[in-house]
Every structure is written in C-alpha cells, then in structure tokens.
Amino acid sequence: MTFLQNTILIWIGAFALVLLAFYGLDQFIMAVQGLPLNLDMTPAQ
Amino acid sequence: MYKKKQHIMPKWAGILLLLAIVGFSFSPHLLPIVAAADTAMDAQAIAERIQPVGKVRLLGKPEPVIEEKIPDTLSHENQEQELIPAPKLTRSDYPNIGVSSRSVVWLIAQLHLFFAAFVLAVPLFVLVIELIGFKTGDWRFDDMAHEFMKISLSAYSITALFGGTLAFALFLLYPQFMAYMMRVFNTQTLIYAALFFAESALLYIYYYGWNAMRYGDAKWVHLTIGLLLNVVGTTLLVVANSWASFTMAPSGVNEMGAITGNIWEIMKGPLWNPLNLHRFIANIAFGGAIVGAYAAYKFLSAKTQAEKAHYDWMGYTSNFIAILAFLPLPFAGYWLMAEIYAYSQQMGITAMGGILAWLFVVQAVLIGTILLAGNYYLWSGMSRTQGSERYTWLIKYIAFVLVVGFLIWVTPHTLILSPAEVATLGGSHHHLLGPLGIMPAKNIAVNLMLIFTFLSFQLYRRSDKIITVPWAKAGNALIVAIYVVAIVNVIFAGVYYGYFTNTVYKVGSSVIQVMSTLMVIISCVVIDTFMFKGAKILPSHWGKVSDRSQYALFALPIAFTWLMALMGYVRSSVRTHWHVYTVMKDNSPENYIPAIGHAGNMITIATLLFLVIILFIFWLASLSSTKQAPPVEQTATGGA
Amino acid sequence: MPVLVKVLGFSLALTLGFTLVTNLLPQIEGEAPVEKTLDISAFTEESFIALGEELFKGNGTCTLCHNNMGRAPDIPVMNMVETSQERLADNRYKGEAKDAESYLRESMLNPGIYVVKGYGKKGSNDTQSPMPIVDKAPIQLSDIEIDAVIAYMQAKDGNLVTVALPTAEAASPPAKAEKTVQQATPTIAQNAEQAITQYGCTACHSLLEIESPVGPDLRDVGTRLDTEEIRQSILEPNAVIAEGYFPMMPSDFAERMRVKELEMIVQYLAEQSGE
Numbered sequence: 001m002t003f004l005q006n007t008i009l010i011w012i013g014a015f016a017l018v019l020l021a022f023y024g025l026d027q028f029i030m031a032v033q034g035l036p037l038n039l040d041m042t043p044a045q
Numbered sequence: 046m047y048k049k050k051q052h053i054m055p056k057w058a059g060i061l062l063l064l065a066i067v068g069f070s071f072s073p074h075l076l077p078i079v080a081a082a083d084t085a086m087d088a089q090a091i092a093e094r095i096q097p098v099g100k101v102r103l104l105g106k107p108e109p110v111i112e113e114k115i116p117d118t119l120s121h122e123n124q125e126q127e128l129i130p131a132p133k134l135t136r137s138d139y140p141n142i143g144v145s146s147r148s149v150v151w152l153i154a155q156l157h158l159f160f161a162a163f164v165l166a167v168p169l170f171v172l173v174i175e176l177i178g179f180k181t182g183d184w185r186f187d188d189m190a191h192e193f194m195k196i197s198l199s200a201y202s203i204t205a206l207f208g209g210t211l212a213f214a215l216f217l218l219y220p221q222f223m224a225y226m227m228r229v230f231n232t233q234t235l236i237y238a239a240l241f242f243a244e245s246a247l248l249y250i251y252y253y254g255w256n257a258m259r260y261g262d263a264k265w266v267h268l269t270i271g272l273l274l275n276v277v278g279t280t281l282l283v284v285a286n287s288w289a290s291f292t293m294a295p296s297g298v299n300e301m302g303a304i305t306g307n308i309w310e311i312m313k314g315p316l317w318n319p320l321n322l323h324r325f326i327a328n329i330a331f332g333g334a335i336v337g338a339y340a341a342y343k344f345l346s347a348k349t350q351a352e353k354a355h356y357d358w359m360g361y362t363s364n365f366i367a368i369l370a371f372l373p374l375p376f377a378g379y380w381l382m383a384e385i386y387a388y389s390q391q392m393g394i395t396a397m398g399g400i401l402a403w404l405f406v407v408q409a410v411l412i413g414t415i416l417l418a419g420n421y422y423l424w425s426g427m428s429r430t431q432g433s434e435r436y437t438w439l440i441k442y443i444a445f446v447l448v449v450g451f452l453i454w455v456t457p458h459t460l461i462l463s464p465a466e467v468a469t470l471g472g473s474h475h476h477l478l479g480p481l482g483i484m485p486a487k488n489i490a491v492n493l494m495l496i497f498t499f500l501s502f503q504l505y506r507r508s509d510k511i512i513t514v515p516w517a518k519a520g521n522a523l524i525v526a527i528y529v530v531a532i533v534n535v536i537f538a539g540v541y542y543g544y545f546t547n548t549v550y551k552v553g554s555s556v557i558q559v560m561s562t563l564m565v566i567i568s569c570v571v572i573d574t575f576m577f578k579g580a581k582i583l584p585s586h587w588g589k590v591s592d593r594s595q596y597a598l599f600a601l602p603i604a605f606t607w608l609m610a611l612m613g614y615v616r617s618s619v620r621t622h623w624h625v626y627t628v629m630k631d632n633s634p635e636n637y638i639p640a641i642g643h644a645g646n647m648i649t650i651a652t653l654l655f656l657v658i659i660l661f662i663f664w665l666a667s668l669s670s671t672k673q674a675p676p677v678e679q680t681a682t683g684g685a
Numbered sequence: 686m687p688v689l690v691k692v693l694g695f696s697l698a699l700t701l702g703f704t705l706v707t708n709l710l711p712q713i714e715g716e717a718p719v720e721k722t723l724d725i726s727a728f729t730e731e732s733f734i735a736l737g738e739e740l741f742k743g744n745g746t747c748t749l750c751h752n753n754m755g756r757a758p759d760i761p762v763m764n765m766v767e768t769s770q771e772r773l774a775d776n777r778y779k780g781e782a783k784d785a786e787s788y789l790r791e792s793m794l795n796p797g798i799y800v801v802k803g804y805g806k807k808g809s810n811d812t813q814s815p816m817p818i819v820d821k822a823p824i825q826l827s828d829i830e831i832d833a834v835i836a837y838m839q840a841k842d843g844n845l846v847t848v849a850l851p852t853a854e855a856a857s858p859p860a861k862a863e864k865t866v867q868q869a870t871p872t873i874a875q876n877a878e879q880a881i882t883q884y885g886c887t888a889c890h891s892l893l894e895i896e897s898p899v900g901p902d903l904r905d906v907g908t909r910l911d912t913e914e915i916r917q918s919i920l921e922p923n924a925v926i927a928e929g930y931f932p933m934m935p936s937d938f939a940e941r942m943r944v945k946e947l948e949m950i951v952q953y954l955a956e957q958s959g960e
Contacts (some may be wrong), residue, residue: 007518014522018530025564026534026557035553041541043550300822345688390815391749391823394756399749403710410706414699596695603699622717627822631717638715645707649700656696660689 129228131302131629132221139219139633146218147635148647151617153214155610155651156658157207161285162324162609164204165278166332167197168251170366172271179264187259189359193336194252195669199662201248205241219633222624226288229298233308237284240277247274279325286320287312289616292625294388302628315388319381326377330370331609334602337363339663341598353588360598361426367601368419368498372566375412375491376559385619392626396619400638404615406457407641411608413451416494418600420447423501425594432583433508439500446497450490458482485543485551492535492558499566500528503573511581520576527568531561606655610648718744725829725851730836733850737837740830745819747834757816758801765789766844772801779887779895786847789835793819793826798885812888812899813933873943877953880946884938892957900934901927905959912955919947 030037036044139146171190178186216223227234251270258267296314297306304311340360347353386393395401424440427433456478472479480486514520535558542554618638620626630636639647723736741747741760750757758768769785772778780798782788791798796816805811819826826834829851836848874880878893886892889899906915917924919942922934938947 010519011522011526014519014526015530018523018526022530022534022561022564025560026538029557029560030550030553033553033556035550043542043546342688342692345692389817391746391817394749398754398756400713400715407703407707407710411703599692599695600699603696604703607700607703618715621715621823623823636717640712640714641710642708642712645704648707649704652700653697656693656700660693 128303134632153211157211159655160204162328162331164201166328168274191255195666199665244277283321290314290316290320295628319384323377323381330367331605333363333366334605337598338602341595357587392619409454411604414604418597420501422597423505429585430509430583436504443497450494453490456481485539488555489539492562509583509585513579531565534561606652614644734836734840737833764842765838874946877949880950907955907957915951915954
C-alpha cells in the first residue's frame with residue numbers, strides 16, 4: 001500500500017462511516033418524533 | 046495509621062453528606078412535598094391547571110370514586126378558603142408619583158436582575174474552576190477562582206439594595222397587584238426571604254474561609270460549602286422565576302384569579318421550567334462575560350508582563366465560559382418559545398409574528414455581535430502560540446460563514462409596508478429574501494454559526510499542540526468528515542424539510558439540525574481528548590495578545606447585558622394589557638406595549654447604569670488589595 | 686488616554702449603536718383596550734357595523750391571525766357569508782349552526798367544533814383549533830360586541846346584516862361571576878342528543894352517527910363502563926385515561942354542564958351498546 005493509497009482509503013473510510021452515522025441519526029430522530037422517513041429520506045406520511 | 050484514619054473521615058463524611066442531600070431532594074419517600082409535586086405535575090392539561098374540576102353529586106348517589114391527586118395535608122386548607130378573585134382595577138387605583146411608574150419599576154427591576162444574574166452565575170463557574178485547580182494541582186486556577194469571588198461579593202450587596210428598592214417601588218406604585226401576588230404566593234415569599242440568610246452565610250464563609258480551608262480535607266469542606274451556596278442560589282432563582290412565569294401563564298388559579306391549587310400547582314406553570322433552564326444557562330454566560338470584562342480592564346491597565354499574562358489568561362477563561370454557556374442558549378430559548386406557543390397561540394404570535402416581531406431582529410443583531418466578538422477574541426488569541434499558523438487560513442472562511450449567517454438571521458419576514466411599497470416589491474414579501482425570513486433559513490443560519498464558532502474553539506485548543514498519536518491521520522480525517530457531513534446535514538434538513546415538506550416535518554427537522562450541531566461538539570471534544578494524549582505542547586505566551594482583542598471582551602458583556610434587558614422587554618410585553626395574563630387586567634395609564642425605540646432607550650439607560658456600577662465594583666475589588674505605603678520617617682538633616 | 690476613558694467610550698459607542706438600531710425600526714405602540722361606554726339604544730345599523738369593524742381590528746385581536754399570512758382564514762378579503770355557506774356544506778362540519786350568522790357566532794364561541802382544513806393545531810390533523818374562545822379571557826368580547834363583529838363580517842362584502850341591533854333591555858353588563866365561574870350555556874339541552882351536540886362531544890368521540898378518531902368510541906361505551914365510571918369520565922376526565930389515548934378531554938364540564946344535562950348524557954351513554 002503506497003502512502004497515497006493509504007491516505008485515500010482513510011479519508012473514504014472516515015466519510016463513509018460518518019455519512020452512515022448521520023443517516024442513522026436522521027432516521028432515528030425523525031422516527032422518535034412520530035415522523036418516519038423512507039429510505040431515501042422522504043417523509044413516509 | 047492514626048493519621049490515615051483522620052485523613053479519610055472528613056472527606057468521606059463530606060461525600061456522604063452530599064449524597065444524603067442529593068438523595069433527600071430526589072426521593073419521594075423522604076420528602077412528601079416532592080411526592081406531592083410529582084403527582085400534582087403528572088399529565089395535566091393546561092386547561093385543567095387554570096380551571097379546576099368541580100364536584101357534581103346527585104342527591105342520594107354515593108360520591109364517585111376519584112383518584113386523590115394531592116395528599117390532604119396540602120389541599121385541605123384550600124378547600125376551606127373562600128374563592129376570592131383577582132382585583133379589578135380602574136385607572137384611579139394606580140398611585141401617581143409624577144413620573145412614569147412603569148419606567149421606575151422597569152429600571153430598578155432590570156438592574157436588580159442584572160446583578161442577581163451575576164451573583165448567581167459567578168459561584169457556579171468558580172466552583173468548577175476551584176475543583177479543576179484542586180484536581181490538577183495548578184494553583185493558578187484556585188487564585189483565579191478566589192479573585193472572581195471577590196468581585197461577586199461587592200455585587201451581592203448591590204443586588205440586595207436593588208431588590209429592596211424594587212420591592213418598595215412595586216408596593217408603592219402597584220399596591221393591588223402586589224397584594225394579589227402576595228395572596229397567591231403566600232408563605233413562599235417569606236421562604237424566599239429566609240433563603241437569603243442561608244445564601245449570605247454560605248457566601249461569606251465560602252469567600253472569607255478560602256485561605257483557611259485551602260488544602261486537603263479542609264478543601265473538600267470548602268468545596269461542599271460552595272456547592273451548597275450554588276444550591277441555595279439556584280433555589281432563589283427558581284422561586285423568583287415562578288413569579289414571572291405566573292404573570293405570563295397563571296396556574297393554580299381559576300379564570301377569575303381565585304386560588305384553587307396549592308403552591309406547587311401555582312409555581313409549576315407551563316413556562317416555569319423553560320424559564321428556569323433558559324435563565325440558569327444565560328446567567329452563566331452573562332457572568333462569564335462580566336468577569337471577562339474585568340480581566341480585560343485589568344489587562345489594559347497592567348504595569349508588568351506578569352500581570353498582563355495573568356489577566357490575559359483570566360480573560361481567555363472567562364470568554365471560554367461565556368461562549369460555552371452561550372452555545373446551548375438558542376435551544377433553551379427555542380423550548381421557551383415553543384412552550385409559549387403551546388400555552389397560547391395568541392401570546393406566541395404577539396411575540397414573534399405580531400407587534401414584537403421586529404424585536405427578534407434586534408436580538409439577531411445582538412447575538413451576531415456576541416458571536417463575532419467571541420470568535421474575534423479566539424482568533425486574536427491564536428497569536429499566543431506558533432502552532433496556530435497552520436490554522437489561520439481557515440479564519441476568513443469562518444468569518445464569512447458567521448457574517449452570512451448573521452445576515453440571514455437578521456432578515457425579517459414580515460415587512461410593514463405601505464401600499465406603494467407593496468406594489469414596488471411585487472407582494473408582501475420579497476421574492477428572494479422572503480424565504481430567508483422564516484424559521485428553516487434561520488435554523489440553518491444559527492446552527493452553522495454555532496458549528497463554526499465551535500470550530501474556532503477547536504482550532505484554538507489545537508494551536509499549542511503537536512499531535513503525536515500514531516492514528517492522527519485517521520483522527521483528523523474523522524473530524525473533517527464530521528464537520529462536512531454535519532454541515533451538509535444541517536443545510537439539507539433545513540432546505541428539504543423546511544421548504545418542500547409539510548409543517549410537521551419542517552418543525553421536526555429542526556431537531557435533526559440541533560443534534561447535528563451537538564454531535565459535532567461532543568464528538569470533536571472526545572476525539573481531541575484522545576488525540577492530545579502525549580502531545581507536544583508548544584509554549585503559550587500569555588500576555589502576548591493585541592489590545593484590540595480586549596475590546597472584544599468588552600463587547601461581549603455589553604451585548605449580553607443589552608440583550609438580557611431586551612428579552613425582559615419581551616417577557617413583560619407579551620402579557621399585553623394584563624398584569625397577570627387572562628386573570629388580572631392592567632388598567633394603569635401605561636397599559637400598552639411601548640414602541641421599540643422607547644424600549645431601546647430604556648434598555649440603554651439600564652445598561653449604562655449597570656456599566657458604571659460594575660466599574661465601581663471592579664474598582665472596589667482592586668481597592669481592597671491596595672496597600673498604602675507607610676510614611677517614611679524624616680531623619681534630622683544638617684541644620685543648625 | 687487612560688484606560689477607563691477608552692473603555693467607557695467604547696462601551697458607550699456600542700450601546701448607542703444598539704439604541705440606534707431600535708430607533709430606526711418602525712415604531713409601533715401596542716394598543717390597550719379602552720373602556721368605552723356606549724349608549725346601547727342609540728345604535729344604528731351603520732354605527733353598529735362600524736363598532737364591529739373597530740373591534741375586529743382592535744380589541745378583538747382578530748387581525749393577529751386572520752390576515753394574509755396563512756395562519757388563519759383571511760377574513761378581510763373573503764366574502765364571509767359565502768364562505769360560511771361553504772363551511773356549513775362541508776361534510777366535516779359537525780356543528781350546530783344553520784346559517785351564516787350562527788356559523789360565525791359558533792366559530793367565535795366554540796372554535797373547536799369545526800376546524801377549517803389546514804388550519805388546525807400542528808399535529809392534531811385539523812381536529813383542534815388554535816383559536817381562542819372569544820368571550821373568554823384574554824379577549825372577552827361581550828355578546829353585543831360579538832354581534833357587532835358578526836354584523837361587520839356580513840356587511841363588509843355587501844351581504845345582508847341579519848344580526849339584531851342591541852336593545853336597552855338586552856344590554857346588561859357582561860355577566861362575570863365574582864365567585865366561581867359558571868359559564869352560562871345559552872339554553873338548557875332538552876335531551877341527551879342535544880346535550881351531546883351542545884358540548885361538542887362528537888368532535889372527539891364517535892357518537893350520534895358521527896365518527897371521530899381522537900377519543901374512545903362511545904357507541905358501545907355502555908358495555909365497557911357503568912354509570913359511575915361514565916360520570917367520572919365526564920367530570921374528571923384525567924382520572925382514568927383509556928389505553929392508547931392522550932389526556933386531551935376538557936376538564937371543565939363540571940362547571941359548564943347543568944346537572945340535568947350531565948345526567949341525560951350519562952344515562953344515554955350507559956345505554957350505548959354498539960348495536
């Protein structure tokens with residue numbers, strides 16, 4: 001693994017992880033308020 | 046062996062005492078009053094608070110079985126009371142002393158609240174600083190905490206002076222209103238007064254006993270006294286808050302103002318706790334800002350480099366406290382406003398959609414000032430270390446976001462237009478700026494401003510460190526990702542749910558935004574804490590900061606003070622022409638909401654008076670540590 | 686320049702900056718209601734309508750919400766008689782009114798009985814009205830004032846004013862009880878159905894051919910609760926909440942209902958067995 005490959009992987013990994021975390025956060029927060037979302041974040045009601 | 050025993054005992058006695066106090070205050074079994082309050086507060090509709098349930102019983106039928114909500118000890122006296130309504134006043138019932146009664150009470154009340162907020166706030170963060178000093182063994186913290194308390198002490202008596210004057214003014218100028226309030230709150234007012242004995246005792250012991258109880262177990266005793274001081278102080282705050290929240294959203298009384306509930310029902314109205322939280326946090330921010338001004342003043346007048354360094358550091362700490370406490374304030378304010386809307390749509394609309402709407406634009410100006418000043422101070426402070434050079438390129442972007450956010454926040458929605466202006470504009474709202482005037486845009490703006498303010502903090506904290514952990518690259522990538530995704534999330538939630546879905550989703554999306562901001566703050570603090578382990582610390586040149594930056598530390602308390610008075614104007618005005626909303630009408634000569642220009646002038650007078658007195662207090666603090674040099678003895682010279 | 690002067694100067698400048706902002710904004714003073722004594726017998730139709738308009742824009746605080754900002758129907762630009770007819774024809778309408786005048790009066794005294802689509806309290810699915818009750822605090826318009834407002838709403842679009850002008854006998858000071866509130870209902874209901882309609886039960890409960898999902902279905906309540914429990918549910922609605930429902934039922938029926946009306950309703954409900 002070259003230095004560059006390593007760096008790119010780290011950054012992609014970081015963003016992927018954080019995106020997933022915030023996606024989950026959004027779904028959870030809207031759900032507990034009784035405002036469910038579809039998988040594409042559109043309102044389910 | 047003997048010594049060890051002695052060492053453990055006081056410390057553990059103190060801790061056990063603390064637990065006992067906390068346990069007592071939470072356990073319903075030990076304190077029936079708390080049990081009563083708990084049961085009385087469960088799931089009551091707002092209508093029920095104001096209108097009690099009567100009992101209808103038919104002749105010959107048995108009494109229906111009804112759950113006892115309140116223990117007899119508290120409600121039996123009410124059953125025997127005659128239902129006396131609130132007084133109905135006419136114009137001639139109001140005493141006239143030749144000057145505007147409203148202005149007199151306004152100024153005195155506002156000054157009392159300024160000082161009260163200050164003296165309640167300082168012990169809160171002093172206790173934390175003292176604890177930090179004790180735990181880290183860095184005695185500079187302890188000395189700074191002691192110095193903060195010195196300032197607070199002089200302010201304490203001035204608070205009481207204004208409190209007494211306020212009471213006199215209220216009884217003189219609004220006697221029937223006060224008679225009614227005394228009838229409603231009854232013994233609670235005496236308890237409030239009595240608490241001041243405890244507050245004074247604890248305050249004086251805490252301050253004067255500082256050096257006597259400095260080390261070891263004695264320090265734990267001292268800290269406990271500080272904690273008790275804060276408990277009493279907070280109790281005073283929530284008791285006084287109940288009077289204010291009662292006048293806005295009365296509870297425990299019926300439509301006519303007759304008392305129908307016990308003191309807990311009267312106190313625990315729908316606005317009490319939102320007001321408590323908001324004022325508690327705001328007090329801390331306010332107190333931090335004031336002591337920051339003290340530090341800035343001393344910095345600017347410092348004669349030696351050591352003095353400059355000491356006060357520079359103090360200023361930084363004060364700014365840190367002020368901004369840290371300031372960050373959650375918008376959310377506490379949002380809760381307060383939401384509760385006002387839930388209690389009475391009319392009151393809510395009066396505040397934000399009606400006559401007081403422009404006021405919140407002024408609020409935006411003030412908050413913009415606070416954020417810009419706080420951030421500017423942090424950026425200036427980066428000059429204290431060399432390591433900051435890596436980050437200075439970010440400052441212009443942070444500044445850009447803050448300014449744009451501020452402009453969006455300031456943009457009004459409803460413009461009061463003449464018909465000609467409506468024609469020119471092409472409608473009642475500007476087609477481009479109109480959408481910026483409503484909540485989704487403002488929520489985006491404020492959340493981004495808070496995120497970027499926190500970024501300034503984080504950059505400052507990193508400035509003096511060279512990170513040495515092996516996973517630094519991954520950690521930094523994570524932090525950048527968190528910022529980027531959070532910002533995108535805030536904007537997405539605001540734009541999509543705010544403009545393209547229905548109202549319920551729009552309102553719900555604001556929680557996403559708040560949580561995103563909180564996630565940034567919490568996760569970055571946690572990650573940095575781990576990343577800083579074993580970091581190489583670069584020297585910080587305390588005292589090496591521009592004089593200009595100290596003016597930012599003055600701007601902060603001025604803006605805070607003025608903002609606090611502005612919010613007082615809102616709180617009082619949302620009741621429109623009522624002393625106690627819906628229950629006791631205001632029929633005084635000044636029973637109308639004053640125009641915002643007049644309010645601005647009154648607020649300025651109060652702010653300037655406060656400033657002058659605060660400078661006096663700073664001077665007193667300096668005076669108490671000044672020692673005049675004894676006269677030099679004249680030796681006989683020459684002569685005859 | 687000594688530090689004190691510089692600091693004071695800066696603080697003063699900043700403070701004056703804020704003051705300037707507030708003085709540049711549009712200056713509006715709030716209007717407190719002024720108590721006016723009016724000669725009731727001296728009203729003409731024109732002056733009565735004028736009074737109504739004054740109340741609509743002033744003490745009644747109607748324009749706070751009834752404007753073009755979308756919070757409530759924009760009454761000033763709507764033909765209210767035509768609108769009233771449309772509302773009465775709406776199959777969601779569950780109120781008592783039969784014509785424009787009674788619809789407008791009902792909207793003011795009992796706004797919750799029918800909520801125009803899209804204007805309900807957020808999250809209540811248009812079943813709860815955010816409108817305050819006009820003859821209670823803080824607005825507290827008297828019957829005559831309410832009549833005047835209705836007259837204005839009829840007249841402003843050129844419609845016939847059907848409200849009777851106040852007469853000297855009818856004009857008694859707004860009866861506000863000095864002691865406990867006894868909200869006077871206009872007439873006592875003659876039977877259970879009338880009482881149920883009068884107190885707006887069907888706004889939340891399925892009953893009398895009307896369906897409503899907000900509260901428990903009462904069409905078979907007789908099989909679930911006995912008369913004591915039914916009575917308690919009306920007088921102390923928060924004592925026992927049916928599973929799956931929220932505590933939303935008004936708890937002031939004890940003050941508002943006549944004993945006779947209560948007993949009629951209780952007996953009627955006890956007989957409801959879902960057939």
